[in-house]
Amino acid sequence: MTPRVPGHWLLAIGRALFDRTVYNAAVVPAIADFQAEWLAAKTPRARLLARCRGLLAFASLLVVSPIAFRAWPGRERGDGAPLVTLAVLAVAGIALWQWWIPIGQPMEEWLGRIGRPPLPAAAWAAVLVGPALVGAYVLMRKHAPDGDATVAPVLLPVALLSVAIPLALGAAAVINTFSPIGKTGSAGLGLVMGAVRAATMPAVYALLAAGLSLLVVAKLAFQPEAGMNRPVLSRSAAVTLTVFSAVCLAGSHVVMELQHRVMRALQMLLTPFNELPAGRTSLSIAGESEYVVHLMVAAVVLTLILAVVGITTWRALRDRRPPTWFLWASRAAVIVALVGAAWHTTITYADMQKLVQLDQRHLRK
């Protein structure tokens, strides 16, 4: 039987992320050599090794791409690559924000001094970063030359996010496992609810990963005409989607309230199975955890929207030229992905805040 050669997904991702010149010059030869090495390997171990090397090489190509392809010969200046890099850094910074709580904490306190902010500091970060990304994108589009010599500007940070977020979350999981204080985020929840939350997290991020993959596959939606490799998000669409993200954030309060009621009901139902810490009631515990869980609920909703749009677009593009509304939906998906991903990072931030709060309480005792 003919073996199935690996590398099809890498090719699809490469085609989605890079313009045709870079794709043909760097991505295809890399994958062709990877496949040749894999085919030449005689033992399963050698094939596994070849696969790992190939994946590593492709990952390196992704990591160096914002810098390496900025000055690709023949590329015009002002193609927005520095802004892509900035956008990547901004989002990665948010993803890693949990690690600089000593800086983030005073910022939240400052926000509290000038008037109690209606949203937690992490959500404010999402509000600030979302429009900043959209602004950077609009600038990129304004200055981008026509033709296909442009790295797909929005998809690159999205792809990097899909790497950065699981990494950040993985680190948070390690902290959760080995923390002497207790589980972050789910701290204070009983055993059953803690397990529910722990089971939900992988599902949320699996959904996000699936959504992002679909978005990359649906990248064709951004180049409806042959030879056009520049996303076609208009300024009005950017403004509309920014407003949409702001409404989502504001709506999170409603979601939070709803979630609070659900959690309270669940806690009351599950109280016989949980051992509550001394002096704590199920109501106070539900109140402590609501803010983590409402972000999760919002993230799930955003991810589902993204997945549905991605699947629909992909299906539509398989057989025919996409209608206009598909193009609009796919543009919306890009922004939803960015907002959703930034939002997801606030979950880990919220976890860390919870850890700090618990730590302070622990010290006070």
Added chain:
Amino acid sequence: MDESRTLPGKERLILEMLSRSSQMFGLQMVDESAGVLKRGTVYVTLGRMEAKGLIASEQEPPQPGAIGLPRRFYRLTALGERLLHAHAAFAAALAVGDRS
């Protein structure tokens, strides 16, 4: 003068390897470079060099029954060869200057 100012080290290495053998695959160059060239970035360097006209590339002819993408092999162009010779002469002249 620093050699890298006239020809980057990796590009020089690739030119030298290609001058020794008529054509090579990217992975072959990585293997023969003793760790100087990396899998993830060699194709970026090769792509740049091809865009500058120093090397040329072709896909290997499809073999009957072959599976997987056809590999791309690289060879030196006349411009690349001239640049390599000019660089070698330049480096030699600098070495003579240093001794005197």
